[in-house]
Amino acid sequence: MSATAVSGVVVDSWAAKSRVRNAVLVVGLTALTALSAQVSIPLPFTPVPLTLQTFAVLAGAAALGAERAVLAQVLYITLAVAGAPVLAGGASGREEVIGATGGYLLGFVVASYVVGRISAAGASTKTSTTALAYVAGSLVIYSLGAPWLAYVTGNSITWAIANGVVPFLIGDAIKAVAAGAVLPLAWKLTDSK
Secondary structure, three states, rough: OOOOHHHHOOOHHHOOOOHHHHHHHHHHHHHHHHHHHHOOOOOOOOOEEOOHHHHHHHHHHHHOOOOHHHHHHHHHHHHHOOOOOHHHHHHOOHHHHHOOOOHHHHHHHHHHHHHHHHHHHOOHHOHHHHHHHHHHHHHHHHHHHHHHHHHHHHHHHHHHHHHHHHHHHHHHHHHHHHHHHHHHHHHHHHHOO
């Protein structure tokens, strides 16, 4: 087994590390996060839309590792603040970033670190541990998103959990199962683990 495969990060088993390769991976995950935000279904009872972002963010973190995934999410937020229409529904701007979903965006950064570190320890090689890493990342996102949602909207934390967490749990469970299936398959394709 090569030294790069030991890192537990799928992409490190595919090709030698380089600055250009890392930059391409970071920009690629940023683009994937932005594209997944455009698959957005507004829900009438909450300012938090249903998107595919958590799958992109967390699967990206498991595949790329903490450092690249964190950089990708910081770049994503920076682009949004700068006015690029990368947020859900094509939104952008500082006010959107610090608005009702701002805690979830910050959660993307922290969860990328957590899931990336868990995966670097080898969790992305098995279905069950990949799914658990995804659940851990989701908990991080919710733990930052719900309190911020409560603060910005002036509602209670109970309201924020009922409107900013509970409606998304079934979808996140499905995404965890999907991530649990996809990443170990990627390892099998690389023959590195």
